[in-house]
Amino acid sequence: MLGKPISQSKKMRLNRMLMIGCLAATTIAVLVLSALLVSIAIEGTSSLSWSFLTSFASRKPSQAGILAPLMGSVWVCTICAVVAIPVGISTAIYLEEFARRSRVKRLIQLNISNLSGVPSIVYGILALVAFVRFFGIRPSDEPWTFGNSQSIWYLQIPFGPSVIAGGLTLALVVLPIMIISSQEALRAVPPSLRQAALALGSTQWQVVWRVTLPAALPTMMTGAILSMSRAIGEAAPLLVIGGFLLVFQTPANLMSDFTVLPLQIFNWSGRPQADFHKIAAAAILVQLVVLLAFNSIAIIIRQKLQRPLQS
Amino acid sequence: MNDHSLPGTTMDQPTTTPHSPHSPHHGASASAGGASGAASAANISTPATIAIEMRNFSAWYSKNQVLHAIDLDIAAKQVCALIGPSGCGKSTLLRWLNRMNDTIAGARATGGLSLHGAALLDASLDVVDLRRRVGMVFQKPNPFPKSIFDNVAFGPRLHRVYSRTDLEELVEQSLRASALWDEVKDRLTSSALGLSGGQQQRLCIARAIAVGPELLLMDEPCSALDPRSTASIEELIRELRATYTIVIVTHNMQQASRVSDATAFFYEGKLIETGPTDVLFTAPKERRTEDYVTGRFG
Numbered sequence: 001m002l003g004k005p006i007s008q009s010k011k012m013r014l015n016r017m018l019m020i021g022c023l024a025a026t027t028i029a030v031l032v033l034s035a036l037l038v039s040i041a042i043e044g045t046s047s048l049s050w051s052f053l054t055s056f057a058s059r060k061p062s063q064a065g066i067l068a069p070l071m072g073s074v075w076v077c078t079i080c081a082v083v084a085i086p087v088g089i090s091t092a093i094y095l096e097e098f099a100r101r102s103r104v105k106r107l108i109q110l111n112i113s114n115l116s117g118v119p120s121i122v123y124g125i126l127a128l129v130a131f132v133r134f135f136g137i138r139p140s141d142e143p144w145t146f147g148n149s150q151s152i153w154y155l156q157i158p159f160g161p162s163v164i165a166g167g168l169t170l171a172l173v174v175l176p177i178m179i180i181s182s183q184e185a186l187r188a189v190p191p192s193l194r195q196a197a198l199a200l201g202s203t204q205w206q207v208v209w210r211v212t213l214p215a216a217l218p219t220m221m222t223g224a225i226l227s228m229s230r231a232i233g234e235a236a237p238l239l240v241i242g243g244f245l246l247v248f249q250t251p252a253n254l255m256s257d258f259t260v261l262p263l264q265i266f267n268w269s270g271r272p273q274a275d276f277h278k279i280a281a282a283a284i285l286v287q288l289v290v291l292l293a294f295n296s297i298a299i300i301i302r303q304k305l306q307r308p309l310q311s
Numbered sequence: 312m313n314d315h316s317l318p319g320t321t322m323d324q325p326t327t328t329p330h331s332p333h334s335p336h337h338g339a340s341a342s343a344g345g346a347s348g349a350a351s352a353a354n355i356s357t358p359a360t361i362a363i364e365m366r367n368f369s370a371w372y373s374k375n376q377v378l379h380a381i382d383l384d385i386a387a388k389q390v391c392a393l394i395g396p397s398g399c400g401k402s403t404l405l406r407w408l409n410r411m412n413d414t415i416a417g418a419r420a421t422g423g424l425s426l427h428g429a430a431l432l433d434a435s436l437d438v439v440d441l442r443r444r445v446g447m448v449f450q451k452p453n454p455f456p457k458s459i460f461d462n463v464a465f466g467p468r469l470h471r472v473y474s475r476t477d478l479e480e481l482v483e484q485s486l487r488a489s490a491l492w493d494e495v496k497d498r499l500t501s502s503a504l505g506l507s508g509g510q511q512q513r514l515c516i517a518r519a520i521a522v523g524p525e526l527l528l529m530d531e532p533c534s535a536l537d538p539r540s541t542a543s544i545e546e547l548i549r550e551l552r553a554t555y556t557i558v559i560v561t562h563n564m565q566q567a568s569r570v571s572d573a574t575a576f577f578y579e580g581k582l583i584e585t586g587p588t589d590v591l592f593t594a595p596k597e598r599r600t601e602d603y604v605t606g607r608f609g
Contacts (some may be wrong), residue, residue, distance in 0.1 A: 006558070093379065101416065190453070193453060193455060193456075195411065195453070196453045196454075196455065196515070196518075197465070198457075199442055199447035199449075199519075200443070200465060200466040200522055201440065201441075201443035201444065201466065201470060202469050206469055210469075214456075276575060280475060
């Protein structure tokens, strides 16, 4: 036989070393994270109460609450989801199922991959120009108005630093991730299913609507909810478009001023008084619970939708 | 298993397409095993109309020519087996018959190819309509991740709007015709992926015939199945012959001799020999055919 044999003990040693190395890496990551969580929990739990969730911000830390940022986060993320999920999924369907292989498609694909790596603050600058100021086409103190200012659908253009501008900004941030995860979900659908549908006389659209999309939807939903978890944690782009740090009302319509949890945390943790740090920690706990809830929904959806696919 | 003589025309089908997934042979099943030569010989003697006509038919994938000037007639309501070593172009030929090659970039073909007089290479041909008239069964069973019922109902639902009872009737007919009804009638709503490989393949056949095709294409339908499932599919093919024209690609010589009425032998993209199956297998004219069917190469 050719080659010099590697001793069994040497192989086992290498095996052990690699295993220990990976274990150490995992432990470090888990330890750091738990230390962070524990310190936040210790600092924040004392401030958590029902009134903390249902009061507005205040100069006195003991009376301050997170109602405005909590509702702001809900509004902004809902708008973000309503825009980013359909647009992201449709784009993925177009790129994967309809677009012919061409230079233009490759260029689009490359751009989407690049955009997913762009720092979110850059999207904030784009959104500031496009949504908040509307490219300066119309001065913000005399906007075009649509609808009754009491209605929930009341709109002004330019949007100004409003809920809808915030939601659209976050939609920009998560759109590349949304598109890429949807594309991957579509690619995971076996080609044999598309062939079967085509051979039965489906049009391209029928293949997508009746076979590919249902098969890819659980994975897509997971991607969508993970994108939303990203959106709910973003502060930087909203800071750029002029999200408010202190808001004393919940949003009433798309034009309302808003703040979100990360902005509120940013505001409070930047103050000198220790009591504000405590309520910042409490707000972080709320944010974590919201995130956890989002991720659990993702898991539940995946389980529920995937069950009928298996025997 | 009762024969369940359904009025096949109650579903007001378009007049252009005969729609009867119900096989008259069904129920009086032929024995699974060695009815090799006898069955095919009986069928060959009946004069047959030509279903598929190929004249000087050539096909390419990009610059690579895979079929060279094929002249071949395939009779209606018979089973025609395409045999030959891997890469000889038989699957390509099959995939031109329902224009599935359209989905492959760089695939093109020239010459004459017609199904019941309709030119299949015509640019104006409605491919979706063609595929409704030509069913296809693939190498690996590929049921949709849906219920058994929804799998069979998938094709019909693409093309027409059915009442629930009509659809149930059609699904039952198709499952009976593919000899699967008795095994699945109590679990139509459970997932098709829970069926065995052989059952899945018969489900795929039921799914194909539910649309009411004139022609069934089978691309090595048994290559992923165990011998027992293979036997049941072969038996099914013999039964379906009464209703459909069937073109089957197979690597299994015994299978070709068992199920087909006519056989065409391909080698390196050329049609070497064609004729009634029993003649081709017992007294081939070409040396290469003889070598191949006797297992000396390929």
